[in-house]
Amino acid sequence: xxxxxxxxxxxxxxxxxxxxxxxxxxxxxxxxxxxxxxxxxxxxxxxxxxxxxxxxxxxxxxxxxxxxxxxxxxxxxxxxxxxxxxxxxxxxxxxxxxxxxxxxxxxxxxxxxxxxxxxxxxxxxxxxxxxxxxxxxxxxxxxxxxxxxxxxxxxxxxxxxxxxxxxxxxxxxxxxxxxxxxxxxxxx
Numbered sequence: 001x002x003x004x005x006x007x008x009x010x011x012x013x014x015x016x017x018x019x020x021x022x023x024x025x026x027x028x029x030x031x032x033x034x035x036x037x038x039x040x041x042x043x044x045x046x047x048x049x050x051x052x053x054x055x056x057x058x059x060x061x062x063x064x065x066x067x068x069x070x071x072x073x074x075x076x077x078x079x080x081x082x083x084x085x086x087x088x089x090x091x092x093x094x095x096x097x098x099x100x101x102x103x104x105x106x107x108x109x110x111x112x113x114x115x116x117x118x119x120x121x122x123x124x125x126x127x128x129x130x131x132x133x134x135x136x137x138x139x140x141x142x143x144x145x146x147x148x149x150x151x152x153x154x155x156x157x158x159x160x161x162x163x164x165x166x167x168x169x170x171x172x173x174x175x176x177x178x179x180x181x182x183x184x185x186x187x188x
Contacts, residue, residue, distance in 0.1 A: 021038065021041045021179070022173070023043050028047070028049045028097075031097055033097070036104060037080060038103070038104060041080060047072055050072050053070075054067060055076045055088060057087070058088060058089055061084035061103070062082055062086040080103045083104065085102050086100070115132050116130070116131045116181055116183065117131070118130075123188065124163070124187075125161065126161060127160045128157065134156050135154075135155055135176055136152060136154065137153065137173075138153065139175075140162075140172050167187050170184065170186070171183070172185060
């Protein structure tokens, strides 16, 4: 069992390092679908109506296709690892639903200025999250993406009681009005 967990951690570690921020787009008619993001960031399109839509790249440095998806609140996520521009559209509504993702090099200098402390890690009971900026939201998910905790705050230091979580690896997304940062932690 320990070998399986270790293998899973080693497999997911590079993905976690690359996926710094998830940007959200409300995917409905006439969306605001143009973004400039950092290399390794993800974009999550969320269906804003009950119509069938796709999110399909049409040109550029990335290739993706959600296929036909129907239903309010449905999502499609893609992580952008290539620097450059990718245009995309809904194949069903190409005149009304288009966008462009511009991927820039991750600026390490700016990232290092956004100091976030997460301790102790691994944690048994209380996980402390501390930043230089005010935290507006914390979301914790397990390794399969199930949201375990999703709470709004207006603090720069938060103590989370994680004693009820099962042992294993978790992802924590820390958000404020300017940035989102994703980290991982381990529950003993």
